Amino acid sequence: MGEISRYDIAIVGGGPVGLTLAASLLRFQPDLSVAIIDRRPFAVPSDARASALAAGVRRVLEAIGLWCLVADEATPIEHMRITDSGHGDRARPLFLSFDGDVAPGLPYAHMVPNTALMQALLGRLTGRVDLLGPVTVAGFSADAHSARVVLADGETIEAPLVVAADGAQSELRQMAGIGTIGHAYGQSGLVTTIAHAIDHHRTAWEHFRPAGPFASLPLAERRSSLVFTETSAEAERLKTLAPDELAGVIEAAMGSALGAVEIIGQVQVFPLRLQIARDFHADRLALIGDAAHVVHPIAGQGLNLGLKDVAALTELVISAMRLGRDHGSADVLSHYARWRRFDTALMALMTDALNRLFSNDVAPIRAARDLGVGIVDRLPTVKSALMRHAAAIGGGEPKLMRGLML
Amino acid sequence: MTATTIDKDEIARFTAMAETWWDPNGKFKPLHKFNPVRLAYIRNEAIDHFGRDGTSRRPFEGLSLLDIGCGGGLLSEPMARLGATVTGADASERNIAIAKIHAEGAGLDIDYVATTAEALADAGKEFDVVLNMEVVEHVADVPLYLKSCARLVRPGGLMFLATINRTAKAFALAIVGAEYVLGWLPRGTHSYAKFLTPEEIVSILSREGLTIRDRTGVTYSPLRDEWGRSRDMSVNYMLLAQKPKG
Numbered sequence: 103m104g105e106i107s108r109y110d111i112a113i114v115g116g117g118p119v120g121l122t123l124a125a126s127l128l129r130f131q132p133d134l135s136v137a138i139i140d141r142r143p144f145a146v147p148s149d150a151r152a153s154a155l156a157a158g159v160r161r162v163l164e165a166i167g168l169w170c171l172v173a174d175e176a177t178p179i180e181h182m183r184i185t186d187s188g189h190g191d192r193a194r195p196l197f198l199s200f201d202g203d204v205a206p207g208l209p210y211a212h213m214v215p216n217t218a219l220m221q222a223l224l225g226r227l228t229g230r231v232d233l234l235g236p237v238t239v240a241g242f243s244a245d246a247h248s249a250r251v252v253l254a255d256g257e258t259i260e261a262p263l264v265v266a267a268d269g270a271q272s273e274l275r276q277m278a279g280i281g282t283i284g285h286a287y288g289q290s291g292l293v294t295t296i297a298h299a300i301d302h303h304r305t306a307w308e309h310f311r312p313a314g315p316f317a318s319l320p321l322a323e324r325r326s327s328l329v330f331t332e333t334s335a336e337a338e339r340l341k342t343l344a345p346d347e348l349a350g351v352i353e354a355a356m357g358s359a360l361g362a363v364e365i366i367g368q369v370q371v372f373p374l375r376l377q378i379a380r381d382f383h384a385d386r387l388a389l390i391g392d393a394a395h396v397v398h399p400i401a402g403q404g405l406n407l408g409l410k411d412v413a414a415l416t417e418l419v420i421s422a423m424r425l426g427r428d429h430g431s432a433d434v435l436s437h438y439a440r441w442r443r444f445d446t447a448l449m450a451l452m453t454d455a456l457n458r459l460f461s462n463d464v465a466p467i468r469a470a471r472d473l474g475v476g477i478v479d480r481l482p483t484v485k486s487a488l489m490r491h492a493a494a495i496g497g498g499e500p501k502l503m504r505g506l507m508l
Numbered sequence: 509m510t511a512t513t514i515d516k517d518e519i520a521r522f523t524a525m526a527e528t529w530w531d532p533n534g535k536f537k538p539l540h541k542f543n544p545v546r547l548a549y550i551r552n553e554a555i556d557h558f559g560r561d562g563t564s565r566r567p568f569e570g571l572s573l574l575d576i577g578c579g580g581g582l583l584s585e586p587m588a589r590l591g592a593t594v595t596g597a598d599a600s601e602r603n604i605a606i607a608k609i610h611a612e613g614a615g616l617d618i619d620y621v622a623t624t625a626e627a628l629a630d631a632g633k634e635f636d637v638v639l640n641m642e643v644v645e646h647v648a649d650v651p652l653y654l655k656s657c658a659r660l661v662r663p664g665g666l667m668f669l670a671t672i673n674r675t676a677k678a679f680a681l682a683i684v685g686a687e688y689v690l691g692w693l694p695r696g697t698h699s700y701a702k703f704l705t706p707e708e709i710v711s712i713l714s715r716e717g718l719t720i721r722d723r724t725g726v727t728y729s730p731l732r733d734e735w736g737r738s739r740d741m742s743v744n745y746m747l748l749a750q751k752p753k754g
Contacts, residue, residue, distance in 0.1 A: 133565050246527060247613045423565065425547040426586030428614070433532045433540065 104256030109135045109232070110429075111419075112251055112261040114239055114274050116140030118153075118216070119391030119408035120267030121223035122168070124231050126416040129166040130508045131423055137259050138227070139251065140235035146220045150295050150367045152213045152327045154179065154306070154319055158503035159409045160212060165502050171222035177320050178209035181305040185357070211306075213319050213327060234259070239268075242277040242387070249386035249430070263419065263430030265388050267408075270377060272393035278384040284377035287398060289314045290337035291374050292330040295321065295367030296352065298360035302326055307359055316355050326360065328352065337371045374398055376450055382439035386430045388415055395446045403449055413500035414442050420508045445498075518605070525602070526610040529580030538692045539582055539642075545726055545735040546641060546746065547586055550668055553722065553748055554637055557666055566591025574635040574660055576625050577643035581607035581618065588616045592637070596620040597628060629656040636662055641670040644709065645702050651712055658716035663754035667718065670726070670746040674703035678743045706745055718749040 111127065113120045116138050124136050138144075155163070155176075163169040227233070234253070241252035242264070249264040251274075266274035275282075302320040309316040314331030321327055330352065332340065340348055345365040353363045377396040382389045391408030418438050422429040501508060532540040551567070554560070560567040569591035575584045578596030580603060588594045588611070596618055598604050604622040611618045638661050647653040661667050672682050679700050686692045710720050725741035728734075735744075 131565055246530070247615070423589075425544060425551060426589035427543070427547065428585070428589075431532065436532075 106258045109137045109261045111263050112137045112259045113265045114139045115267030123412045126166045130420045136231040141238050143236050144233045149216045152215045153405045154211045156211050156406045161505045162413045162502045172218045175218040176212040176214045179211045179306045184308045186310045244385040266393040267391050270392040270396045281380045282377045286375040289374045290334040291372045292337045294369045297364045297366050300361035341371050382443050383435040413502040522605045526606045568592035571636040573637040575639045594618045625656040629659040634662040636665045638667045644671045654712045661751040667749045672703050675742045721750050722748040
């Protein structure tokens, strides 16, 4: 066996979720020793995409002192417009609209460029944690006192707590023998960035279409980020279109809400699926982010759920440490798993139901949902509760999401 | 660590028993459930009393602490992680062997000794903090025991004491409920006649020159499945006593 290095916490996966966990733990316990392991080099990726961060998650970033580093590049989403569109409809009936802030001065969500977030995280962590990579993980084991991650270069990382933040295909999850449940949606998400003729007025649009939802999210100036859900075959076909042809398809799908469209980003296609780990913990191992759950992007909750995991795990680990308890013990981790898995299952059911409800063109269902959404739009309290839920603010939430310090 | 004085089979046996002690869902589940509330009390009061930095990971650095009736070390280990120089004392050789093996695995330096409060006091030992948690209801001679514990507190130091009150409600919950209905504890763990009221303990400690700084009830919330502090001292309670500076 090669060299053994000991840390308080080892995080496998250097994406935004894993890095935010490290920054968050260090914010509340600055003398922690943390190792982050990734198969890729630690660098800001050339990624033109942006992520919608819900208001509660913004509070987490504020609490750990990261928000001020990305705020200048964040575009607030101040309005949401949801339309329900059948095949061939040109006019887009408006069924649900959200305006204003979930709390005074707190917009529903912000669009934050992925590069800005990664730059802030790497800047914060460089020199304060050991960034190990690029290197792959060759093995994982745990006993009564600590877990060991064996790296492909022969080094062994030992820590009382190991966190798997290594994505949907998590190797650590597989090594720990945790299975997943879920299904493929038969839909793919086409993701790109567009410039458009009409100003978005900081509005997010979600057009529900029979093939799946289509969302545009406001970026700086007259640009928006797109998530275009289609059947997988259609998404692959769209990807092969010439940029101006695709722009035409997008403009039609949006009912020209933003006027003439020009493709300005790379066009990427991702198959969509629902995947939830059967457990969010094993001995001395916690699963966070996509390693624990992959949900339909219909409500834009992927990264938000991951950062909620970060808020919950930080709260439990820091409070265990304050009491001198073993922060990787079964007590702490089973509490984390129960807390987060329930919330995730709820979100998965909601997004799943939304997708099934809207991704069809059956007349009675359309009539029913027209009625349902129409009623919701007329009841301010129901609407505000829905909006607050989507913004991830409410009771039972991790303290960091409620704007409380640890 | 002096676990080397025990033979190999013994070590295997004690390791298995240590796993039982430390299994949060095992035989000692009630103690694990109870641990956070008493740890938080000790931490907050000691940080306050000794003027320590609550944001530090080792706020008890430099404080000497005695954990009487330490069992498998459920309190001693957290105290060592918080930086205290810990002595864990238990009359049972077996408990001490278990505690040593577990602390060694966890990489914690704790001085575990099979001895009694009386013997430590007679040897003239003194500590900044004496933990006297869930012990007094099990001892034979309460006045002698508490007198020894009081002698072990250094002038200016603290004693934490946790036990069960002698009330009808305590009988109903701590004996009938916990031992017979819920099966949280083995039958016969507690004997009603040995329970002490806060007044009885306060009167002995006062005679030994300690002043009572705080008293608090500890109650179980079935809905949250959590123990928390409360004003109701009729079943479980904790006392904080201080020895005046010399």
